[in-house]
Amino acid sequence: MSIAEAPKQTAPEIKQTQCFIGGEWVDAASGETFETMNPATEEIIANVAAGDAEDIDRAAKAARKAFDSGPWSKMDARDRGRLMYKLADLFEDNFDELAALETLDNGKPISDSRNADLPLVIDCLRYYAGWADKIEGKTIPIRGNYMCYTRSEPVGVAGQIIPWNFPMLMAAWKWGPALAAGCTIVMKPAEQTPLTCLRMADLAQEAGFPDGVINIVPGYGPTAGAAVVDNPLIDKVAFTGSTEVGKMIMKNAAQSLKRVTLELGGKSPNLIFADADLEQAAQGAFIGLYLNQGQCCVACSRIFVEDDIHDQMVDKLVGMSKERKVGDPFDPSTEQGPQIDKTQFDKILGYIESGKSEGATCLTGGGRQGDRGYYIQPTVFTDVKDDMKIAREEIFGPVMQIMKFSDIDEVVKRGNTTEYGLAASVFTRDVAKAHKAAATLKAGTVWVNCYDVFDAAAPFGGFKQSGLGRELGEAALSNYIESKTVTMSLD
Ligand code: ADP
Numbered sequence: 001m002s003i004a005e006a007p008k009q010t011a012p013e014i015k016q017t018q019c020f021i022g023g024e025w026v027d028a029a030s031g032e033t034f035e036t037m038n039p040a041t042e043e044i045i046a047n048v049a050a051g052d053a054e055d056i057d058r059a060a061k062a063a064r065k066a067f068d069s070g071p072w073s074k075m076d077a078r079d080r081g082r083l084m085y086k087l088a089d090l091f092e093d094n095f096d097e098l099a100a101l102e103t104l105d106n107g108k109p110i111s112d113s114r115n116a117d118l119p120l121v122i123d124c125l126r127y128y129a130g131w132a133d134k135i136e137g138k139t140i141p142i143r144g145n146y147m148c149y150t151r152s153e154p155v156g157v158a159g160q161i162i163p164w165n166f167p168m169l170m171a172a173w174k175w176g177p178a179l180a181a182g183c184t185i186v187m188k189p190a191e192q193t194p195l196t197c198l199r200m201a202d203l204a205q206e207a208g209f210p211d212g213v214i215n216i217v218p219g220y221g222p223t224a225g226a227a228v229v230d231n232p233l234i235d236k237v238a239f240t241g242s243t244e245v246g247k248m249i250m251k252n253a254a255q256s257l258k259r260v261t262l263e264l265g266g267k268s269p270n271l272i273f274a275d276a277d278l279e280q281a282a283q284g285a286f287i288g289l290y291l292n293q294g295q296c297c298v299a300c301s302r303i304f305v306e307d308d309i310h311d312q313m314v315d316k317l318v319g320m321s322k323e324r325k326v327g328d329p330f331d332p333s334t335e336q337g338p339q340i341d342k343t344q345f346d347k348i349l350g351y352i353e354s355g356k357s358e359g360a361t362c363l364t365g366g367g368r369q370g371d372r373g374y375y376i377q378p379t380v381f382t383d384v385k386d387d388m389k390i391a392r393e394e395i396f397g398p399v400m401q402i403m404k405f406s407d408i409d410e411v412v413k414r415g416n417t418t419e420y421g422l423a424a425s426v427f428t429r430d431v432a433k434a435h436k437a438a439a440t441l442k443a444g445t446v447w448v449n450c451y452d453v454f455d456a457a458a459p460f461g462g463f464k465q466s467g468l469g470r471e472l473g474e475a476a477l478s479n480y481i482e483s484k485t486v487t488m489s490l491d
Contacts, residue, residue: 009096009097009099009100010100010330011100011104012097012100012101012104013097014045014046014101014195015198015199015202016195016198016199016201016202017033017046017047017048017049017194017195017198018048018049018198019049019051019055019058019059019215019216019217019218020198020201020202020205020214020215020216020217021055021058021059021062021215021216021217022058022059022061022062022065022066022211022212022215023062023205023210023211023212024211026049026058027049028049028050028051028052028054028055028219029051029052029054029055029058030050030052030054032049032050032052033047033048033049033050034047034048034050034191034218034219034220035047035048036048036105036191036192036193036194036195037192037341038104038105038107039106039107039337039338039339039340039341039373039374040107040328040329040337040338040373041372041373042342042372042373042374045104045105045195046195048194048195048198048218049218049219050218050219050220050223050224051188051217051218051219051223051224052219052220052223052224052227053223053224053226053227053230053231055217055219055224056186056188056217056224056227056228056231057227057231057233059186059215059216059217060157060159060186060215060231060233060234061233062211062212062215063157063184063185063186063212063213063215063233063234064156064157064184064233065212066184066210066211066212066213067154067156067157067183067184067212070184070210070211070212070213071210071213072182072184072210072212072213073154073182075210076133077132077133077135077182078132078133080132080133080179080180080182081129081130081131081132081133081180082129083179083207083208083209084125084126084128084129084132084176084179084180085125085126085129086207086208087125087203087204087207087209088122088125088126088129089207090203090206090207091118091121091122091125091200091203092122094199094203095114095118097199098113098118098168098196098199098200099113099114099117099118100113100330101195101196101199102117102118102167102168102193102196103329103330103337104195105167105192105193105194105195105196106164106165106167106192106193106340107293107329107337107338107339107340107373107374108292108293108329108337109329109331109334109335109336109337110329110330110331110332110334111332111333111334111335112291112292117166117168117169118168120169120172120454120456121168121169121171121172123455123456124169124172124173124176124456124472125172125175125176126456127176127456127457128175128176128177128179128180128456129176129180131177131180131474131477132179132180132182135152135180135181135182135477135481136152137149137150137151137152137483138150140485142487145489145490145491146487146488146489146490147487147488147490148485148486148487148488149485149486150483150484150485150486151483151484151486152181152481152482152483152484153182153481153482153483153484154181154182154183154480154481154482155181155183155235155236155259155479155480155481155482156183156184156234156235156236157183157184157185157186157233157234157235157236158174158178158183158184158185158186158234158235158236158237158238158480159186159187159188159228159229159231159234159236159237159238159258160174160175160178160185160186160187160188160228160237160238160239161187161188161221161225161228161237161238161239161240161241161249162174162187162188162189162190162197162240162241163190163240163241164190164191164192164193164340165292165295165296165297165340165396166292167189167190167193167194167195167196167197168196168197168200170240171187171189171196171197171200172200173240173471173472173476174187174238174240174471175187175200175214176456176476177471177476177477177479177480178238178480179213179214180477180480181477181480181481182480183236183480184212184213184214184215185213185214185215186215186217186228186231186234187214187215187216187217188216188217188218188219188224188225188228189216189218190241191218191219191220191221192340192341193340194218197216197218198216198218201214201215201216221241221245225245226252229249229252229253229258230252230255232256234258235258235259236258236259236260236261236479236480237249237253237258237259237260237261238260238261238479239260239261239262239263240262240263240264240297240471241263241264242264242265243264243265243394243419243420243465243466246262246264246467249262250262250468259479260468260469261461261467261468261469261471261479262462262467262468262469263297263460263461263462263466263467263469263471264297264420264422264462264465264466264467265297265394265420265422265465265466266297266298266299266394266420266421266422266423266462266466267301267302267391267392267393267394267418267420268288268298268299268300268301268302268420268422268423268424268425268443269300269302269303269304269411269414269415269416269418269424269425269441269443270284270285270288270300270302270303270304270424270425270426270427270451271304271405271411271412271415271424271425271426271427271428271437271441272285272303272304272305272306272309272313272427273306273408273426273427273428273430273433274306274307274308274309275428275429275430275433276309276427276428276429276449277427277429277449278309278312278313278316280427280449281313281427281449282313282316282317282320284300284425284427284447284449284450284451285300285303285313285317285400285427285451286317286320286321287451287452288300288425288447288451288452289301289303289398289400290321290324290335290336290378290398290400291452293336293337293338293339293340293376293397293398294348294395294396294397294398294399295339295340295344295396295397296452297394297422297466298422298423298445298452299395299396300423300425300451301394301395301399301400301401302384302391302401302403302415302418303317303400303401303402303403304403304404304405304411304414304415305402305403305404305405306404306405306406306411307404307405307406310402310404313402314363314380314382314402317380317400317402318363318364318380321364321365321378321379321380321400322364322378324336324378326369326375326377326378327375336375336378336398337375338373338374338375339374339375339376339397340374341374342374344374344396344397345368345374345376347395347396347397348376348395348396348397348398348399349367349368349376351389351390351393351395351397351399352365352366352367352376352379352399354388354389354390355381355384355388355389355390355399355401358385358388358389358390359383359385359388360381360382360383360384360385360388360390360401361381361382361383362379362380362381363380363381363382364377364378364379364380365377365378365379365380365398365399366379376397376398376399377398378398378400379398379399379400380400380402381399381400381401381402382402384401384402384403385403386403386414386417388401391403392418394420408433408436408437412436412437412440412441415441416440416441416442418464419464419465420462420464420465420466421442421443421444421462421463421464421465421466422443422444422445422461422462422463422466422467423443423444423445423446423447424437424441424443424445424446424447425446425447425448425450425451426438426441426446426447426448426449427448427449428448428449434448434449442463442464443462443463443466444459444460444461444462444463444466444467444470445460454472455472456472456473457472457473458472458473459471459472459473459474459475459476460472460473461475
C-alpha cells in the first residue's frame with residue numbers, strides 16, 4: 001500500500017452522527033445527543049446520538065434477526081469473507097477521509113493515523129476475511145460404533161465495547177474475528193470518539209453487508225455500555241478499556257453467563273541491559289512510552305535500566321523527549337498531539353504532581369504545553385522508586401519513569417510486581433538473557449529488541465488483571481465460536 005506523507009484533508013465532512021441499527025440511521029430513542037470534541041482546540045465537532053438501553057435493545061433485536069433468521073447465518077462463509085475484503089478495499093478508497101476523521105476526533109497525529117492506525121485496520125480486516133472459510137471442526141475417534149465430530153458455530157450476537165485511544169483499530173480488532181466466525185455485532189464506541197466507527201459502518205453498508213449484521217450505538221458507558229452487558233439478546237461481550245470497568249462488566253455478565261473477553265490496562269516493564277544496542281533500546285523505550293500520546297495500554301511506563309548505562313540512557317531519553325514535536329495533529333511533522341479530553345489531561349497532570357511530591361526527579365517536561373488543547377509536555381522522571389504511585393498506576397500519558405537495576409533476577413521480579421500483565425520488553429544482545437526474561441516475565445506479549453510491533457496474525461492480550469482471552473490471530477476466533485459435539489450412532 002502506498003501512503004502519501006502529507007494529509008489530504010484537514011476538515012473531513014461529518015457524514016454520520018446517528019445510531020446505525022438494522023441498516024438504518026436513526027436518532028436515539030430518547031432524542032438525546034452528546035458532544036464530541038476536538039481535543040486539539042477544545043471545540044465541539046458534532047452532536048452525536050446518545051444511545052441508551054432502548055437503542056441497544058433495538059440494535060440487539062436487529063442483530064438477533066440477522067443472525068437467527070436473516071441472511072448472515074445463511075450466507076456461505078466464503079461470501080462473508082468476500083464482503084470483508086470489499087470493506088477493506090473501501091477503507092483504502094476512503095483512506096484520506098478516514099485518517100483525517102480519526103485525527104480530528106481523537107487528536108492523534110495525522111502521520112500516525114495514516115501510517116499506523118489505518119494500515120493496521122485494513123490489514124486486520126483482510127487477515128480475518130481469509131479466515132472466514134477456514135474455521136473447521138474435527139472428527140474424533142471415540143469408543144464404540146459412533147461417529148463423533150465437532151462443529152465450530154458462531155456464538156451469536158456479539159456486544160462489543162471499545163475505547164477512544166485507537167478508535168478505528170479497536171473496532172477492526174473486534175469486527176474481524178466476529179464477522180469471520182459468523183457473528184452479528186452490536187458495537188458501542190467510546191463517547192470521546194464515535195465518528196470513525198460510524199463512518200466505518202456506513203462503508204460496511206456500502207460494501208453490501210446485510211442489514212443488522214453490524215449495528216453501532218454511540219453513547220455513554222454506564223447507560224449504553226452497561227446495557228450491552230445486560231441485554232438478554234446479546235450472547236457475548238468483548239470489552240477493551242480500563243481494568244476497573246472490565247471487572248464490573250465481568251461481574252454483570254455473570255448474571256447471564258455471557259461469554260466475556262477483556263483487554264484491560266497495563267504498567268508494562270521495559271528492561272534495558274547494559275549489553276543492548278543503546279540506540280535501538282532508546283528508540284524502543286521512547287516509542288514504547290510516547291506512542292499515541294502515551295495513551296496505549298501497552299505503554300512501557302516502567303523503564304528499568306542497568307546501572308552501568310543508566311545515566312547515559314537517561315541523557316539520551318531526556319534529549320529525545322526535549323526534541324519531540326508536540327502540536328497541531330494535522331501538521332504532518334507533528335509527533336505528539338493532545339490528550340483525549342480534560343478528564344485524562346487532569347489525571348495525567350495529577351500523576352506528574354504526585355511524582356514530584358513523592359520525590360522523583362523530573363528532568364524534562366512536567367506540565368501543560370500551550371494554553372489551548374489538552375497538550376502535555378513529554379515528561380521524564382528518574383529516581384523513581386517501585387512503590388511510588390507513578391511506578392504502580394497506569395498513567396496513560398506522556399510520562400516516563402526510569403529506574404535502575406543491577407541483576408536479571410532482581411529486575412524480572414520487580415517487573416512482575418504489578419497486578420497487570422499486558423506487555424513487557426527486553427533490550428539485550430545476549431540471547432540467553434533475552435530468552436530467560438521472555439520466559440519469566442508475566443505478560444501476554446514480550447518484545448525483544450523492539451516495541452509496539454503489532455500484527456493481525458499475532459495474538460495479543462493480558463496476563464493477570466490485564467485481561468481475559470486473546471485478540472488477533474487465530475486465537476481471537478475462539479472468542480466468537482461455540483464448539484458443538486455431534487455424536488451419531490453408526491448402528
Ligand atoms: P477509559 O477510562 O480509558 O475511558 P473506560 O473503561 O472508562 O476507559 O471506557 C472504555 C469503554 O467502556 C468506553 O466505550 C466506555 O463508554 C465504556 N464504559 C465505561 N463504563 C462502562 C460501564 N459501566 N459499562 C459498560 N461500558 C462502560
